[in-house]
Every structure is written in C-alpha cells, then in structure tokens.
Amino acid sequence: MIALPDTVLTVRACVPEDRARLSHILLNSDVFGQHDADTVDEMFVQAMAKPGPDQYRFTVACGEDGEAVGFACYGWESMTQGTWDLFWVCALASARGRGVGRALLADAVATASAEGGRLMVIYTSSTPAYDGARRLYRSQGFEKTAVIGDYYAEGDDLNIFARRLRA
Numbered sequence: 001m002i003a004l005p006d007t008v009l010t011v012r013a014c015v016p017e018d019r020a021r022l023s024h025i026l027l028n029s030d031v032f033g034q035h036d037a038d039t040v041d042e043m044f045v046q047a048m049a050k051p052g053p054d055q056y057r058f059t060v061a062c063g064e065d066g067e068a069v070g071f072a073c074y075g076w077e078s079m080t081q082g083t084w085d086l087f088w089v090c091a092l093a094s095a096r097g098r099g100v101g102r103a104l105l106a107d108a109v110a111t112a113s114a115e116g117g118r119l120m121v122i123y124t125s126s127t128p129a130y131d132g133a134r135r136l137y138r139s140q141g142f143e144k145t146a147v148i149g150d151y152y153a154e155g156d157d158l159n160i161f162a163r164r165l166r167a
C-alpha cells in the first residue's frame with residue numbers, strides 16, 4: 001500500500017471480475033479508444049484463462065473505496081534472459097496526478113525484480129498525448145534508450161524506455 005497526501009492506493013493482481021473495469025478505464029482515459037480496449041480485453045481473457053510465468057500480468061490500482069482507477073499489464077519477454085516489457089499502464093482521466101501510474105509502475109518493477117528480472121522495457125509514442133507517460137517513466141528511473149522515427153505514423157516516433165532491475 002502506498003499512502004500519498006490525498007490518496008491511499010492498493011495495487012493488486014487482477015481477477016476475472018476486473019474485465020469490464022479495464023475497458024472502462026481505457027475508454028475514460030482521454031487517450032485510448034475501442035480498438036485499444038478490444039486489444040487489452042483479448043490479452044486479459046488469455047491471461048485469466050491460462051495464468052503462468054510467461055503470461056501477461058494484469059494489476060489494478062484501487063482507491064480507498066476499492067474501485068480500480070488504473071491498471072497495468074506487463075510480463076516477461078520469453079525470448080530473453082530476464083527482460084520484462086511493460087505493455088500498458090493507464091489511469092482514469094479523473095484520477096490523474098495522484099500517484100496511480102507511479103504505484104502501478106513501482107509494483108511492476110518490484111514484481112519483475114523479485115522474479116529475477118534484469119531489464120524492463122517500455123515502448124511509447126513521441127506525441128504530446130503521451131507526455132504524462134514519458135514523465136512517469138523518467139520519474140521511475142527509466143531512460144529513453146532508442147528512437148525509431150515515424151514508427152507509428154509520419155511524425156509519430158517510437159520511443160523505447162528501459163531501466164535496469166535489481167540494481
């Protein structure tokens with residue numbers, strides 16, 4: 001549990017009943033749309049059906065009332081020795097700036113480290129909509145290590161952030 005001035009957050013592993021809430025968070029993020037919600041839903045169903053060490057991990061951050069206000073999805077990249085990817089992190093637009101992203105990322109880093117992770121990698125966009133995400137990653141010790149120009153679209157680069165674990 002992470003206590004902040006105005007918020008008490010609990011990060012926990014997802015259960016199947018969280019499925020609809022994840023779509024709700026994405027669709028109320030002011031960034032993601034139905035296609036993203038469908039993609040995450042497919043990953044979530046897969047993860048709940050067959051949990052395991054090389055499966056997607058889903059976590060939610062809940063406020064004092066127990067309601068999930070953000071979620072993360074991350075996991076071990078099975079082609080590597082100890083590299084983990086953070087695939088998604090998202091907070092409700094109405095819950096921004098209260099440490100939700102920080103709590104989710106800190107928990108993902110702690111889990112990956114505890115399971116022998118060596119490196120965590122995040123792919124993100126260079127556009128202004130992802131300013132908050134890039135700030136969050138930097139605040140949690142991630143550095144921009146690579147850029148692929150025009151990866152997502154003309155003028156929308158891929159930024160790859162990485163952080164050593166177990167340091």
Ligand SMILES: CC(C)(COP(=O)(O)OP(=O)(O)OC[C@H]1O[C@@H](n2cnc3c(N)ncnc32)[C@H](O)[C@@H]1OP(=O)(O)O)[C@@H](O)C(=O)NCCC(=O)NCCS
Binds near residue numbers: 134
């Ligand atoms: C990225 C996101 C998860 C951050 O969540 P959040 O709960 O608002 O962030 P936090 O309150 O935990 O802030 C964490 C750090 O990032 C900084 N930060 C986050 N958003 C910021 C913003 N829009 N502007 C300035 N700083 C910001 C905070 O200052 C804080 O820094 P600190 O730890 O040094 O104090 C949230 O903005 C979001 O859901 N964005 C839309 C989805 C997205 O872009 N996801 C990432 C790509 S998958």
